[in-house]
Amino acid sequence: EVQLVQSGAEVKKPGESLRISCKGSGYSFTNYWIGWVRQMPGKGLEWMGIIYPADSDTRYSPSFQGQVTISADKSISTAYLQWSSLNASDTAMYYCARHDSDVYPFDYWGQGTLVTVSS
Amino acid sequence: DVQMTQSPSSLSASVGDRVTITCRASQDIRNDLGWYQQKPGRAPKRLIYAASTLQSGVPSRFTGSGSGTEFTLTISSLQPEDFATYYCLQHHSYPPWTFGQGTKVEIK
Numbered sequence: 001e002v003q004l005v006q007s008g009a010e011v012k013k014p015g016e017s018l019r020i021s022c023k024g025s026g027y028s029f030t031n032y033w034i035g036w037v038r039q040m041p042g043k044g045l046e047w048m049g050i051i052y053p054a055d056s057d058t059r060y061s062p063s064f065q066g067q068v069t070i071s072a073d074k075s076i077s078t079a080y081l082q083w084s085s086l087n088a089s090d091t092a093m094y095y096c097a098r099h100d101s102d103v104y105p106f107d108y109w110g111q112g113t114l115v116t117v118s119s
Numbered sequence: 120d121v122q123m124t125q126s127p128s129s130l131s132a133s134v135g136d137r138v139t140i141t142c143r144a145s146q147d148i149r150n151d152l153g154w155y156q157q158k159p160g161r162a163p164k165r166l167i168y169a170a171s172t173l174q175s176g177v178p179s180r181f182t183g184s185g186s187g188t189e190f191t192l193t194i195s196s197l198q199p200e201d202f203a204t205y206y207c208l209q210h211h212s213y214p215p216w217t218f219g220q221g222t223k224v225e226i227k
Contacts, residue, residue, distance in 0.1 A: 112162055
């Protein structure tokens with residue numbers, strides 16, 4: 001069974017750093033693109049970027065380029081989303097999701113990680 | 120960037136109604152579009168990919184159609200479990216891929 005299990009909710013202060021994770025199981029993690037999607041409170045879905053764990057090829061939305069870092073550790077089947085300096089506007093639910101074998105996006109999703117940034 | 124315009128932003132419907140949601144792309148995206156359902160407090164779920172291919176396990180009352188710049192998601196007979204928010208996602212050209220703004224389907 002394919003599963004994406006994300007790390008737990010985080011409460012951080014502005015200026016702090018953070019890395020959240022997404023662990024894949026039940027499939028060959030290395031060979032499937034994984035993406036990240038943001039959902040701010042009460043708002044819609046926003047595509048942030050994707051990574052191919054086999055070679056760490058990464059594509060970012062211009063809206064998120066330079067604001068976050070997407071990475072993956074194929075040895076432990078885990079993708080990451082990282083901030084070096086959070087601000088209040090980063091408060092959101094973040095989902096990871098996998099592409100299918102035909103590279104159509106997001107057939108399986110993680111449960112989401114809620115990030116709250118507040119002083 | 121390809122812009123996706125989804126309509127309506129919300130609708131009220133009754134159980135058994137036929138419901139249609141539309142996404143229009145700002146340029147030709149062939150059939151590079153999927154539809155997703157999200158219930159409150161839950162992760163989205165893929166319903167349709169490649170514009171018209173039903174995801175395994177999704178009820179056949181969900182139908183996707185269209186190509187190029189205009190796409191529709193139709194629910195042939197709305198069921199209680201279908202009350203949710205629906206999003207389209209284009210994946211023709213990136214970065215970025217883009218979601219529609221969402222359509223909230225509520226009970227009349």
